[in-house]
Amino acid sequence: MDSNNSSLLLSSSSVLLHHQKHQLDSSFWEKQIKVPKQFIWPKGDLVEVQEELNEPLVDLEGFFKGDEMGTQQAARRIREACLKHGFFQVINHGVDSRVLSAAYDQTAKFFKLPPTLKSRVKKIPEATSGYASSHTDRFSSKLPWKETLSIDFHENSQEPVVVNYFKSHLGEDFEQTGLIFQKYSEAMKCLSLGIMELLAISLGVDRFFYRNFFEDCCALVRCNFYPVCKETGLTLGTGPHRDPTSLTILYQDEVGGLDVFTNNKWMSVRPRPGALVINIGETFTALSNGIYKSCLHRAVVNTDKERISLAFFVNPRDDKVVIPPSDLLGNQGTRMYPDFTWSDLLRFTQFHYRADSDSLKNFTKWFLSSKSLNP
Secondary structure (H helix, E strand, C coil): CCHHHHHHHHCHHHCCHHHHHHCCCCCHHHHCCCCCHHHCCCHHHCCCCCEECCCCEEECHHHHCCCHHHHHHHHHHHHHHHHHCCEEEEECCCCCHHHHHHHHHHHHHHHCCCHHHHHHHECCCCCCCEEEECCCCCCCCCCCCCEEEEEEECCCCCCCHHHHHHHHHHCHHHHHHHHHHHHHHHHHHHHHHHHHHHHHHHHCCCCCHHHHHCCCCEEEEEEEEECCCCCCCCCCCEEEECCCCCEEEEEECCCCCEEEEECCEEEECCCCCCCEEEEECHHHHHHCCCCCCCCCEEECCCCCCCEEEEEEEEECCCCCECCCCHHHCCCCCCCCCCCCEHHHHHHHHHHCCCCCCCHHHHHHHHHHHHHHHCC
16 A cells, blocks of 8 residues: 555544534434333344354465465355355455554544435435435334445546545535445455456356456445344344345454354354355346355344444445356256346345345346236
C-alpha cells in the first residue's frame, strides 16, 4: 500500500467527528425499556444456541503464493464446509488490517450520526443501496433489531462509484469516508475472486470458471449496527434466512452474534482475530447445481454491548444467466434449477418474498410459474 493510502486509512477516525456534536441526546434504541410488539419474533426462531460451530479455518497463504499443496489443502477444507453447511473462516486472506479497521471505524461513526444526516441516504423503494432502520419500509412485524447502511459496488474505470455515492448524498465532507469504503470494496472483490477459484477447484471443474463468471460482478457492502437490547429473548438482530446472493464475506467484531442452523440445532460462529467469515448463498447453490448448500443463519443481539458487522455480498452481473458448469450435471445432464439471472432472484426477494429458509425453492416455483404465464 502506498503512503497516501496508508495516511488515508490511518486518519479515518477524524472523518465524522465534527458531526457528532449534533447527535441527539437519546436514540430510539436507548428509549426502549421493553421490546415493542413489532420487534418480537416467534419462539421457534428464538431457540438459544446449544454449542459452537466447528467450521473449518482455511489458510489462504499457500493459495496466494501459488503453492499447489497449500491450494489443494485449502480447497479440501472449503469442500468439507460447503458439503455440510457452507460456512468457513479464512486467515492470511490478503486484506490489509488497516482497510478492515478503517471501514469498521467509519461504520461505527455513521450510525452515531443524527437521524437528519442519516436520512440523506435513506433507502428508497426499488433501491438496493441506502440507510434503513429495522427495514420498517418493507415489513411491519418481526422487525430486526438493527440499522443498516447498504452500498452498491461495481468497478467502473471512469469513476469510483462508492466515493461518488457518499459525496453526492452526504456532501464533500464525506469524500474520505467514500474512499475508505471504496478501498474496502475493492479488497473484498479481489478476495472473492480468489475464493471463487478455490470453490471451482474444490468442485473439480475448470478452476477459472467461477472467477471468470464473477470478474464483472455486482456487489453490495452492508454495514450492520445491532444496538444493545435488554430483552434479548424476544427479538433478533437478523431473522433466520439463507442469503439469496452468491457469496458473503463477513467482517465481524469481537462481540459475536452470528448463529448457523446445522444438524438440527443453532450453533454460534466464534469471532476469530484476523479472520473473515465466508458463506455460500443461494445463487451459488444454483451455480453448483445443488451440490453446495447455503445454510440458514441469523444474528442475535446482546444485553451489554453493541455489535457491528460488515457483509460483502457478491452477485453476478444483473443480466448474466446462472448456469452451472457442464461438469456438474452428470451423465443425465440434470439441472436442479432453471436458467435465471441475479436480477430475477433479487426482484423476487425484494418485492414478492421475505428471505427465509426456503427462498430458492419458492423462487423456483414462482419463476417457472411466471414464465409459463408470460412465455
